[in-house]
Amino acid sequence: MRLPLLAAVCCALLACAARRHCAEAAKARHFKWEISNMFWSPDCEEKVVIGINGQFPGPTIRARAGDTIHVELKNALHTEGVVIHWHGIRQIGTPWADGTAAISQCAINPEETFTYRFVVDKVLTTTEVLITNCLNVRGKRSTETEEFCSWLQPGTYFYHGHYGMQRAAGLYGSLIVDVTQGEEEPFKYDGELNLLLSDWYHESIHTQMVALSSKPFRWIGEPQSLLINGRGQFNCSMAAAHTPGATQCAAVNRQCAPVVLPVQPNKTYRLRVASTTSLASLNLAIGNHKLTVVEADGNYVDPFVVDDIDIYSGDSYSVLLTTDQDPSSNYWVSVGVRGRQPKTAPALAVLNYRPNGASKLPALAPPATPAWDDYEHSKAFTYRIRAHAGTPPPPATADRRIELLNTQNRMDGHIKWSINNVSMVLPATPYLGSLKLGLKSTLTAARPAEMFSRGYDVTLPPANPNTTVGDNVYVLAHNTTVDVVLQNANALAHNTSEVHPWHLHGHDFWVLGYGDGAYRGDAADEARLNLRDPPLRNTAVIFPYGWTALRFVADNPGVWAFHCHIEPHLHMGMGVVFAEAVDLVGKVPKQAVSCGATASALMNGDHL
Ligand code: C2O
Ligand code: CU
Numbered sequence: 001m002r003l004p005l006l007a008a009v010c011c012a013l014l015a016c017a018a019r020r021h022c023a024e025a026a027k028a029r030h031f032k033w034e035i036s037n038m039f040w041s042p043d044c045e046e047k048v049v050i051g052i053n054g055q056f057p058g059p060t061i062r063a064r065a066g067d068t069i070h071v072e073l074k075n076a077l078h079t080e081g082v083v084i085h086w087h088g089i090r091q092i093g094t095p096w097a098d099g100t101a102a103i104s105q106c107a108i109n110p111e112e113t114f115t116y117r118f119v120v121d122k123v124l125t126t127t128e129v130l131i132t133n134c135l136n137v138r139g140k141r142s143t144e145t146e147e148f149c150s151w152l153q154p155g156t157y158f159y160h161g162h163y164g165m166q167r168a169a170g171l172y173g174s175l176i177v178d179v180t181q182g183e184e185e186p187f188k189y190d191g192e193l194n195l196l197l198s199d200w201y202h203e204s205i206h207t208q209m210v211a212l213s214s215k216p217f218r219w220i221g222e223p224q225s226l227l228i229n230g231r232g233q234f235n236c237s238m239a240a241a242h243t244p245g246a247t248q249c250a251a252v253n254r255q256c257a258p259v260v261l262p263v264q265p266n267k268t269y270r271l272r273v274a275s276t277t278s279l280a281s282l283n284l285a286i287g288n289h290k291l292t293v294v295e296a297d298g299n300y301v302d303p304f305v306v307d308d309i310d311i312y313s314g315d316s317y318s319v320l321l322t323t324d325q326d327p328s329s330n331y332w333v334s335v336g337v338r339g340r341q342p343k344t345a346p347a348l349a350v351l352n353y354r355p356n357g358a359s360k361l362p363a364l365a366p367p368a369t370p371a372w373d374d375y376e377h378s379k380a381f382t383y384r385i386r387a388h389a390g391t392p393p394p395p396a397t398a399d400r401r402i403e404l405l406n407t408q409n410r411m412d413g414h415i416k417w418s419i420n421n422v423s424m425v426l427p428a429t430p431y432l433g434s435l436k437l438g439l440k441s442t443l444t445a446a447r448p449a450e451m452f453s454r455g456y457d458v459t460l461p462p463a464n465p466n467t468t469v470g471d472n473v474y475v476l477a478h479n480t481t482v483d484v485v486l487q488n489a490n491a492l493a494h495n496t497s498e499v500h501p502w503h504l505h506g507h508d509f510w511v512l513g514y515g516d517g518a519y520r521g522d523a524a525d526e527a528r529l530n531l532r533d534p535p536l537r538n539t540a541v542i543f544p545y546g547w548t549a550l551r552f553v554a555d556n557p558g559v560w561a562f563h564c565h566i567e568p569h570l571h572m573g574m575g576v577v578f579a580e581a582v583d584l585v586g587k588v589p590k591q592a593v594s595c596g597a598t599a600s601a602l603m604n605g606d607h608l
Pocket of ligand 1: 160
């Protein structure tokens with residue numbers, strides 16, 4: 001049974017009125033940002049970063065679930081366009097505010113201003129699935145009407161540039177959504193600490209993009225440093241006393257000063273950790289302390305205790321930390337590289353037990369990251385992530401299955417990443433505008449493949465290494481349930497298969513399961529799927545030579561990117577686009593899509 005839209009909206013309003021805090025709490029929060037290049041020393045070497053209002057990283061946005069964010073963004077870069085993507089925010093009803101250049105909007109030109117306006121983060125749809133599955137976050141089934149008020153999604157998010165490789169130039173910041181006033185999180189804590197993790201290259205992103213696109217291909221190598229809240233130390237170690245051969249960092253510049261996390265003994269802290277790295281997969285551990293994982297990508301998870309957590313680019317977590325260790329000491333927080341042979345020193349921060357001084361060096365050595373290629377360790381962590389009680393379960397079956405084979409290929413002497421042997425290139429005219437207006441000429445006529453050959457040998461380099469480029473647009477029908485199987489494979493070199501964290505815009509998906517080797521869709525593969533308590537997330541990893549199965553409901557009309565979150569991989573074509581019920585998208589603000597073929601069509605009298 002499907003509720004008509006009008007009835008649902010009325011019900012939602014009534015429910016809000018009945019629950020006064022719901023009506024009162026939603027606020028509009030206004031921000032005025034100017035984006036510019038500036039000199040900065042993220043790891044004590046001076047370079048150029050993209051900053052916001054003279055800050056790097058950009059300002060933290062803090063809001064309550066249900067609030068409306070307005071960001072009036074002025075592009076003060078000299079010669080480049082810019083956009084900002086709100087990673088993890090579903091943009092329900094506002095797909096034009098998703099901030100993906102050439103997909104959801106035109107890049108904002110230098111000197112232009114564009115206003116992003118969106119709700120964090122609220123489901124307003126009336127789909128059957130949501131009505132039957134909508135439970136409030138603590139697992140109590142609400143009345144149908146109330147669900148529209150209570151289905152809000154607080155959590156740990158971030159924002160970043162989504163044009164070229166601008167994220168890797170430092171265009172990012174935190175976005176934290178608290179529960180609505182009067183609501184409670186399903187866990188308790190006394191204080192909160194926020195860690196936004198990234199990696200940093202000394203070469204400019206322009207040089208990096210040229211290298212990745214050139215013929216012959218030039219690999220950009222590993223990042224020079226890892227940053228915590230935009231600060232790191234290149235070529236020296238704060239923990240030199242514990243690291244043979246390392247030099248102690250000289251007295252530092254404020255821009256690269258070590259991060260200090262002040263805590264009181266015998267309290268519990270919520271540590272928010274998100275990764276916006278360009279390349280590196282990370283692991284975080286804190287000397288002598290256990291971590292309890294409670295949130296992943298804005299969704300509560302069934303709490304579990306670990307010594308360290310893996311964080312792939314695009315992931316966010318909340319972990320609880322109890323300061324129950326010897327209070328006369330400080331402790332190291334250590335962040336190291338996973339999944340690639342590390343050539344980048346771990347990043348360190350100090351967990352500062354007050355009243356010890358912040359500069360008192362911890363007695364213990366920094367915790368060591370697990371061996372970079374210990375995939376069993378990574379899998380053990382990832383497989384333990386289960387939904388918190390009360391998370392809506394996935395629909396029992398899917399209407400469609402899209403299989404995406406990830407390969408590395410060659411094209412006219414260039415190296416590309418391809419999906420079902422097509423490497424994604426973005427068009428001049430953003431999809432949202434051209435599809436809404438039905439401009440056929442802007443899309444490739446042929447639809448991309450939805451299956452890869454059952455005989456494909458994922459353990460070897462591709463038998464046919466040649467690829468082509470295309471727009472990789474999958475058209476999804478409204479309210480259908482879609483399964484996606486991401487299949488990893490051997491890259492061009494023998495015995496090489498990399499980790500790829502895939503991120504979906506506009507939705508959370510259920511991570512149904514993982515497997516090693518080629519997916520066959522047979523009974524054995526089916527048996528690996530978890531339909532009971534799969535976690536809801538917006539980013540999921542594929543392990544080397546393995547597959548990952550996801551399910552989501554196409555209940556958010558718009559055009560959404562789905563791609564590997566590793567910046568150089570996306571630049572090399574590792575992504576697809578889901579065009580979802582574009583005819584049901586509301587009136588697209590003209591400013592968002594007035595470029596390319598859409599601009600001409602609008603001039604000729606077409607209406608969005
Ligand atoms: Cu955080 Cu499309 O990305
Ligand atoms: Cu990748």
